[in-house]
Amino acid sequence: MRVLIVGAGIAGLTTALSLHAVGIEATVVDGVTALRPLGVGINLLPHATAALSDLGLGDRLAESGIATAEVIHLDRFGNEIWREPRGLRAGHRCPQYSIHRGELQAILLGAVRSRLGSGAVRTGLRFVAAESDGTGVRVRLRDREADAETDLRADLVVGADGLHSAVRAGLYPDEGAPLWNGIRMWRGTTLTRPLLAGESMVIAGSNHAAKLVLYPISAAARRIGRSLVNWVAEVRTDDPGRSAADWNRVGCLADVAPHYRGWRVAGFDVEELMAGSERILEYPMVDRDPLPRWTFGRITLVGDAAHPMYPIGSNGGSQAVIDSRVLARELARDPERGAAAYDALRRGLVNTLVLANRDMPMDHVLRLVAERAPTGFRRIEDVLGRDELRAITDGYRRTSIR
CATH class of the missing domain: 3.30.9.30 (D-Amino Acid Oxidase; Chain A, domain 2)
Structure with missing residues:
Protein backbone atom coordinates (compact mmCIF):
# COMPACT_ATOMS: atom_id res chain seq x y z
CA MET A 1 0.00 0.00 0.00
CA ARG A 2 1.31 3.44 -0.95
CA VAL A 3 0.10 6.47 0.98
CA LEU A 4 0.73 10.08 -0.03
CA ILE A 5 0.58 12.53 2.88
CA VAL A 6 0.04 16.19 2.07
CA GLY A 7 1.65 18.38 4.74
CA ALA A 8 4.86 17.97 6.73
CA GLY A 9 3.64 19.37 10.03
CA ILE A 10 2.97 17.47 13.25
CA ALA A 11 -0.01 15.57 11.80
CA GLY A 12 1.67 14.62 8.53
CA LEU A 13 4.99 13.52 10.01
CA THR A 14 3.35 11.53 12.81
CA THR A 15 1.14 9.85 10.22
CA ALA A 16 4.22 8.86 8.21
CA LEU A 17 5.91 7.38 11.30
CA SER A 18 2.73 5.58 12.36
CA LEU A 19 2.22 4.05 8.92
CA HIS A 20 5.85 2.96 8.75
CA ALA A 21 5.49 1.29 12.14
CA VAL A 22 2.74 -0.98 10.74
CA GLY A 23 4.57 -1.69 7.48
CA ILE A 24 2.81 0.77 5.16
CA GLU A 25 4.84 2.82 2.66
CA ALA A 26 4.35 6.60 2.90
CA THR A 27 5.66 9.72 1.20
CA VAL A 28 5.14 13.24 2.55
CA VAL A 29 4.91 16.30 0.30
CA ASP A 30 4.82 19.94 1.36
CA GLY A 31 4.52 23.17 -0.56
CA VAL A 32 7.32 24.99 1.27
CA THR A 33 10.76 24.81 -0.30
CA ALA A 34 12.48 24.20 3.07
CA LEU A 35 11.16 22.98 6.41
CA ARG A 36 12.21 25.28 9.24
CA PRO A 37 11.57 25.00 13.01
CA LEU A 38 8.98 27.76 13.22
CA ARG A 101 6.56 23.48 18.15
CA GLY A 102 9.59 23.83 15.88
CA GLU A 103 11.64 21.42 18.01
CA LEU A 104 8.79 18.89 18.01
CA GLN A 105 8.54 19.12 14.22
CA ALA A 106 12.33 18.69 13.94
CA ILE A 107 12.20 15.56 16.14
CA LEU A 108 9.46 14.09 13.94
CA LEU A 109 11.19 15.08 10.70
CA GLY A 110 14.48 13.55 11.79
CA ALA A 111 12.74 10.30 12.70
CA VAL A 112 10.88 10.15 9.36
CA ARG A 113 14.05 10.67 7.33
CA SER A 114 16.00 8.19 9.44
CA ARG A 115 13.40 5.42 9.26
CA LEU A 116 11.71 5.99 5.89
CA GLY A 117 14.69 7.37 3.97
CA SER A 118 15.92 10.81 2.98
CA GLY A 119 13.46 10.97 0.06
CA ALA A 120 10.39 10.28 2.19
CA VAL A 121 9.73 14.00 2.64
CA ARG A 122 9.62 16.05 -0.56
CA THR A 123 9.38 19.83 -0.33
CA GLY A 124 8.42 22.42 -2.94
CA LEU A 125 5.41 20.37 -4.09
CA ARG A 126 2.08 22.15 -3.58
CA PHE A 127 -1.12 20.12 -3.68
CA VAL A 128 -3.47 21.08 -6.53
CA ALA A 129 -6.06 18.32 -6.82
CA ALA A 130 -6.73 14.62 -6.30
CA GLU A 131 -8.95 12.32 -8.31
CA SER A 132 -9.88 8.80 -7.26
CA ASP A 133 -10.41 5.96 -9.71
CA GLY A 134 -10.85 2.23 -9.37
CA THR A 135 -7.20 1.50 -8.72
CA GLY A 136 -5.98 4.46 -6.68
CA VAL A 137 -5.68 8.24 -6.62
CA ARG A 138 -4.05 10.53 -9.15
CA VAL A 139 -2.62 13.54 -7.33
CA ARG A 140 -1.74 16.71 -9.17
CA LEU A 141 1.05 18.76 -7.58
CA ARG A 142 2.71 22.04 -8.46
CA ASP A 143 6.49 21.78 -8.50
CA ARG A 144 7.62 25.21 -7.36
CA GLU A 145 11.20 24.83 -8.55
CA ALA A 146 10.25 23.68 -12.05
CA ASP A 147 7.18 25.95 -12.12
CA ALA A 148 5.20 23.08 -13.61
CA GLU A 149 2.59 20.55 -12.59
CA THR A 150 3.39 16.90 -12.00
CA ASP A 151 1.31 13.82 -11.18
CA LEU A 152 1.84 11.16 -8.54
CA ARG A 153 -0.22 8.06 -7.88
CA ALA A 154 -1.11 6.59 -4.51
CA ASP A 155 -3.49 4.09 -2.98
CA LEU A 156 -4.58 6.65 -0.38
CA VAL A 157 -4.15 10.40 0.06
CA VAL A 158 -4.04 11.87 3.57
CA GLY A 159 -4.68 15.60 3.89
CA ALA A 160 -2.53 16.81 6.80
CA ASP A 161 -2.14 20.34 5.48
CA GLY A 162 -3.62 22.30 8.35
CA LEU A 163 -6.20 25.04 8.79
CA HIS A 164 -6.05 26.17 5.16
CA SER A 165 -6.04 22.61 3.83
CA ALA A 166 -6.09 22.39 0.05
CA VAL A 167 -7.13 18.73 0.33
CA ARG A 168 -10.13 19.69 2.47
CA ALA A 169 -10.99 22.51 0.08
CA GLY A 170 -11.12 19.97 -2.74
CA LEU A 171 -13.64 17.92 -0.75
CA TYR A 172 -15.61 20.94 0.50
CA PRO A 173 -15.09 23.68 -2.12
CA ASP A 174 -17.85 25.95 -0.77
CA GLU A 175 -16.78 25.97 2.88
CA GLY A 176 -15.30 29.47 2.99
CA ALA A 177 -12.88 31.09 5.41
CA PRO A 178 -12.12 30.00 9.00
CA ARG A 288 -14.13 25.67 11.43
CA ASP A 289 -17.50 24.03 11.82
CA PRO A 290 -17.29 20.24 12.29
CA LEU A 291 -17.48 18.22 9.09
CA PRO A 292 -20.04 15.46 8.44
CA ARG A 293 -17.36 13.33 6.80
CA TRP A 294 -13.55 13.15 6.70
CA THR A 295 -13.05 10.20 4.37
CA PHE A 296 -14.11 10.11 0.73
CA GLY A 297 -13.05 6.76 -0.66
CA ARG A 298 -9.28 6.95 -1.04
CA ILE A 299 -8.92 10.47 0.39
CA THR A 300 -9.04 11.32 4.11
CA LEU A 301 -8.11 14.11 6.52
CA VAL A 302 -6.14 14.26 9.78
CA GLY A 303 -5.21 16.95 12.30
CA ASP A 304 -6.19 20.56 11.66
CA ALA A 305 -7.21 19.68 8.12
CA ALA A 306 -9.97 17.53 9.65
CA HIS A 307 -10.84 19.45 12.82
CA PRO A 308 -9.27 22.88 13.40
CA MET A 309 -10.18 24.01 16.91
CA TYR A 310 -9.53 26.83 19.35
CA PRO A 311 -6.18 26.42 21.16
CA ILE A 312 -7.82 25.61 24.47
CA GLY A 313 -6.98 22.64 26.65
CA SER A 314 -3.79 21.70 24.77
CA ASN A 315 -5.65 19.66 22.17
CA GLY A 316 -4.59 20.74 18.67
CA GLY A 317 -1.34 18.83 18.36
CA SER A 318 -2.45 16.08 20.73
CA GLN A 319 -5.51 15.16 18.70
CA ALA A 320 -3.45 15.19 15.48
CA VAL A 321 -1.11 12.60 17.01
CA ILE A 322 -4.04 10.38 18.02
CA ASP A 323 -5.61 10.72 14.55
CA SER A 324 -2.38 9.48 12.99
CA ARG A 325 -2.07 6.45 15.22
CA VAL A 326 -5.72 5.40 14.79
CA LEU A 327 -5.56 5.81 11.00
CA ALA A 328 -2.43 3.65 10.78
CA ARG A 329 -3.93 0.99 13.02
CA GLU A 330 -7.14 0.76 10.99
CA LEU A 331 -5.31 0.67 7.65
CA ALA A 332 -3.12 -2.16 8.93
CA ARG A 333 -6.25 -4.10 9.87
CA ASP A 334 -8.04 -3.47 6.57
CA PRO A 335 -6.32 -1.51 3.76
CA GLU A 336 -9.57 -1.17 1.79
CA ARG A 337 -11.88 0.02 4.57
CA GLY A 338 -9.41 1.30 7.15
CA ALA A 339 -9.80 4.98 6.29
CA ALA A 340 -13.57 4.74 6.66
CA ALA A 341 -13.18 2.93 9.99
CA TYR A 342 -10.81 5.67 11.20
CA ASP A 343 -13.41 8.28 10.24
CA ALA A 344 -16.13 6.46 12.16
CA LEU A 345 -13.97 6.07 15.26
CA ARG A 346 -12.53 9.57 15.48
CA ARG A 347 -14.84 12.10 13.84
CA GLY A 348 -17.70 12.12 16.34
CA LEU A 349 -15.36 12.33 19.33
CA VAL A 350 -13.24 15.14 17.97
CA ASN A 351 -16.18 17.10 16.54
CA THR A 352 -17.60 17.11 20.07
CA LEU A 353 -14.30 18.51 21.29
CA VAL A 354 -14.32 21.29 18.67
CA LEU A 355 -17.73 22.43 19.91
CA ALA A 356 -16.76 22.06 23.59
CA ASN A 357 -13.80 24.39 23.03
CA ARG A 358 -16.19 27.11 21.86
CA ASP A 359 -17.93 27.23 25.23
CA MET A 360 -15.53 26.40 28.03
Missing part, protein backbone atom coordinates in the same frame (compact mmCIF):
# COMPACT_ATOMS: atom_id res chain seq x y z
CA GLY A 39 6.38 28.66 15.81
CA VAL A 40 6.34 28.91 19.58
CA GLY A 41 5.11 26.61 22.35
CA ILE A 42 2.76 23.65 22.15
CA ASN A 43 1.46 21.17 24.72
CA LEU A 44 1.20 17.43 24.31
CA LEU A 45 -1.33 15.76 26.59
CA PRO A 46 -0.33 12.45 28.22
CA HIS A 47 -2.21 10.28 25.70
CA ALA A 48 -0.36 12.00 22.83
CA THR A 49 2.96 11.59 24.66
CA ALA A 50 2.17 7.90 25.11
CA ALA A 51 1.50 7.53 21.38
CA LEU A 52 4.77 9.25 20.45
CA SER A 53 6.64 7.19 23.04
CA ASP A 54 5.25 4.04 21.42
CA LEU A 55 6.91 5.33 18.23
CA GLY A 56 10.24 5.47 20.08
CA LEU A 57 10.34 9.24 20.63
CA GLY A 58 9.90 9.42 24.41
CA ASP A 59 13.56 10.12 25.17
CA ARG A 60 13.72 12.89 22.55
CA LEU A 61 10.67 14.59 24.03
CA ALA A 62 12.22 14.43 27.50
CA GLU A 63 15.49 15.92 26.21
CA SER A 64 13.68 18.85 24.59
CA GLY A 65 10.51 19.70 26.50
CA ILE A 66 9.27 20.32 30.02
CA ALA A 67 7.13 17.77 31.82
CA THR A 68 4.27 19.98 33.00
CA ALA A 69 3.27 19.18 36.58
CA GLU A 70 0.39 21.56 37.27
CA VAL A 71 -1.86 24.26 35.89
CA ILE A 72 -2.57 27.31 38.05
CA HIS A 73 -5.31 29.88 37.44
CA LEU A 74 -4.80 33.41 38.74
CA ASP A 75 -6.64 36.69 38.43
CA ARG A 76 -4.88 39.58 36.71
CA PHE A 77 -3.38 40.63 40.07
CA GLY A 78 -1.74 37.25 40.64
CA ASN A 79 -4.22 35.94 43.23
CA GLU A 80 -4.75 32.19 43.00
CA ILE A 81 -8.17 30.94 41.89
CA TRP A 82 -7.50 27.24 41.39
CA ARG A 83 -4.81 24.69 40.61
CA GLU A 84 -4.74 21.08 39.48
CA PRO A 85 -1.96 18.51 38.86
CA ARG A 86 -1.05 17.49 35.32
CA GLY A 87 0.77 14.60 33.65
CA LEU A 88 2.68 12.25 35.93
CA ARG A 89 1.64 14.18 39.01
CA ALA A 90 -2.01 13.57 38.08
CA GLY A 91 -1.39 9.83 37.85
CA HIS A 92 -0.91 9.41 34.10
CA ARG A 93 1.67 6.89 32.93
CA CYS A 94 3.26 9.47 30.61
CA PRO A 95 4.03 13.16 31.13
CA GLN A 96 2.28 16.15 29.64
CA TYR A 97 5.00 17.95 27.71
CA SER A 98 5.33 21.64 26.95
CA ILE A 99 7.68 21.96 24.01
CA HIS A 100 8.66 24.32 21.20
CA LEU A 179 -14.51 31.29 11.68
CA TRP A 180 -13.18 33.97 14.03
CA ASN A 181 -14.54 34.38 17.57
CA GLY A 182 -13.39 37.98 18.12
CA ILE A 183 -10.20 37.17 20.07
CA ARG A 184 -6.72 38.06 18.84
CA MET A 185 -3.73 36.16 20.16
CA TRP A 186 -0.14 37.32 20.43
CA ARG A 187 2.55 34.73 21.13
CA GLY A 188 6.21 34.88 22.02
CA THR A 189 9.01 33.21 23.96
CA THR A 190 11.32 34.89 26.47
CA LEU A 191 14.47 33.45 28.05
CA THR A 192 14.33 34.51 31.68
CA ARG A 193 14.59 33.30 35.27
CA PRO A 194 12.58 30.19 36.17
CA LEU A 195 8.80 30.44 36.12
CA LEU A 196 7.76 29.30 39.61
CA ALA A 197 9.21 25.78 40.09
CA GLY A 198 9.93 25.49 36.37
CA GLU A 199 7.16 23.02 35.55
CA SER A 200 3.93 24.99 35.96
CA MET A 201 1.45 26.36 33.44
CA VAL A 202 -0.04 29.67 34.59
CA ILE A 203 -3.29 31.14 33.27
CA ALA A 204 -4.28 34.65 34.37
CA GLY A 205 -7.16 36.98 33.62
CA SER A 206 -10.23 36.31 31.50
CA ASN A 207 -10.72 36.28 27.75
CA HIS A 208 -13.80 38.48 27.97
CA ALA A 209 -11.17 41.24 28.09
CA ALA A 210 -7.56 40.03 28.38
CA LYS A 211 -6.10 36.66 29.33
CA LEU A 212 -2.51 35.47 29.64
CA VAL A 213 -1.04 31.96 29.49
CA LEU A 214 2.57 31.24 30.55
CA TYR A 215 4.56 28.01 30.53
CA PRO A 216 8.23 26.95 30.14
CA ILE A 217 9.07 24.90 27.03
CA SER A 218 12.81 24.15 27.07
CA ALA A 219 14.70 21.45 28.93
CA ALA A 220 17.95 22.96 27.63
CA ALA A 221 17.16 26.28 29.32
CA ARG A 222 16.25 24.49 32.52
CA ARG A 223 19.60 22.69 32.56
CA ILE A 224 21.34 26.07 32.84
CA GLY A 225 18.96 27.35 35.53
CA ARG A 226 16.74 29.41 33.20
CA SER A 227 13.27 29.19 31.66
CA LEU A 228 12.28 29.72 28.05
CA VAL A 229 8.81 31.01 28.86
CA ASN A 230 6.15 30.70 26.19
CA TRP A 231 3.50 33.37 26.58
CA VAL A 232 0.12 33.68 24.88
CA ALA A 233 -1.94 36.85 25.18
CA GLU A 234 -5.64 36.62 24.30
CA VAL A 235 -7.43 39.94 23.81
CA ARG A 236 -11.04 40.41 22.75
CA THR A 237 -11.39 43.02 20.03
CA ASP A 238 -14.09 44.35 17.70
CA ASP A 239 -11.71 44.77 14.75
CA PRO A 240 -12.78 42.18 12.14
CA GLY A 241 -10.29 43.55 9.63
CA ARG A 242 -7.44 41.84 11.51
CA SER A 243 -8.83 38.31 11.45
CA ALA A 244 -6.74 36.77 8.63
CA ALA A 245 -5.27 33.48 9.91
CA ASP A 246 -1.54 33.22 9.22
CA TRP A 247 0.57 31.33 11.79
CA ASN A 248 3.70 33.23 10.79
CA ARG A 249 2.29 36.75 10.84
CA VAL A 250 4.62 39.00 12.82
CA GLY A 251 2.97 40.93 15.64
CA CYS A 252 3.92 44.19 17.32
CA LEU A 253 4.70 44.71 21.01
CA ALA A 254 2.96 48.10 20.90
CA ASP A 255 -0.31 46.41 19.93
CA VAL A 256 -0.41 43.88 22.75
CA ALA A 257 1.52 45.37 25.69
CA PRO A 258 -0.98 48.15 26.57
CA HIS A 259 -3.63 45.53 27.37
CA TYR A 260 -1.37 44.20 30.15
CA ARG A 261 -0.10 47.44 31.67
CA GLY A 262 0.41 47.00 35.39
CA TRP A 263 -0.04 43.22 35.33
CA ARG A 264 2.22 41.15 37.59
CA VAL A 265 1.78 37.40 37.20
CA ALA A 266 3.81 34.69 38.97
CA GLY A 267 6.36 37.34 39.95
CA PHE A 268 6.80 38.70 36.41
CA ASP A 269 6.06 42.15 35.09
CA VAL A 270 4.06 41.09 32.04
CA GLU A 271 4.99 44.01 29.79
CA GLU A 272 8.66 43.43 30.57
CA LEU A 273 8.28 39.71 29.86
CA MET A 274 6.73 40.42 26.47
CA ALA A 275 9.42 42.96 25.62
CA GLY A 276 12.04 40.25 26.13
CA SER A 277 10.80 38.26 23.12
CA GLU A 278 12.92 38.42 19.99
CA ARG A 279 9.86 37.79 17.83
CA ILE A 280 6.13 38.17 18.46
CA LEU A 281 3.51 36.36 16.37
CA GLU A 282 -0.09 37.50 15.99
CA TYR A 283 -2.95 35.18 15.19
CA PRO A 284 -6.77 35.16 15.42
CA MET A 285 -8.55 32.53 17.48
CA VAL A 286 -10.32 30.64 14.71
CA ASP A 287 -11.78 27.24 13.98
CA PRO A 361 -16.97 26.54 31.58
CA MET A 362 -13.47 27.53 32.70
CA ASP A 363 -13.72 30.81 30.79
CA HIS A 364 -17.12 31.59 32.29
CA VAL A 365 -15.73 31.06 35.79
CA LEU A 366 -12.73 33.29 35.13
CA ARG A 367 -15.04 35.99 33.85
CA LEU A 368 -17.12 35.73 37.04
CA VAL A 369 -13.97 36.33 39.11
CA ALA A 370 -13.11 39.43 37.07
CA GLU A 371 -16.64 40.78 37.47
CA ARG A 372 -17.10 39.98 41.16
CA ALA A 373 -13.59 40.96 42.29
CA PRO A 374 -12.41 43.67 39.84
CA THR A 375 -9.68 44.83 42.22
CA GLY A 376 -8.59 41.39 43.43
CA PHE A 377 -9.44 39.20 46.43
CA ARG A 378 -7.89 37.60 49.51
CA ARG A 379 -9.77 34.28 49.54
CA ILE A 380 -11.25 32.73 46.40
CA GLU A 381 -13.98 31.17 48.57
CA ASP A 382 -15.28 34.71 49.10
CA VAL A 383 -15.72 35.06 45.34
CA LEU A 384 -16.72 31.64 44.00
CA GLY A 385 -18.76 28.74 45.32
CA ARG A 386 -17.52 25.16 45.32
CA ASP A 387 -19.64 24.22 42.30
CA GLU A 388 -18.30 27.15 40.32
CA LEU A 389 -14.74 26.11 41.03
CA ARG A 390 -15.55 22.53 40.10
CA ALA A 391 -16.68 23.78 36.68
CA ILE A 392 -13.05 24.48 35.77
CA THR A 393 -12.04 20.87 36.39
CA ASP A 394 -15.12 19.61 34.55
CA GLY A 395 -14.28 21.83 31.60
CA TYR A 396 -10.81 20.35 31.29
CA ARG A 397 -12.22 16.85 31.45
CA ARG A 398 -14.63 17.65 28.61
CA THR A 399 -11.68 18.67 26.46
CA SER A 400 -9.41 15.72 27.20
CA ILE A 401 -10.87 13.24 24.71
CA ARG A 402 -8.45 10.48 23.78
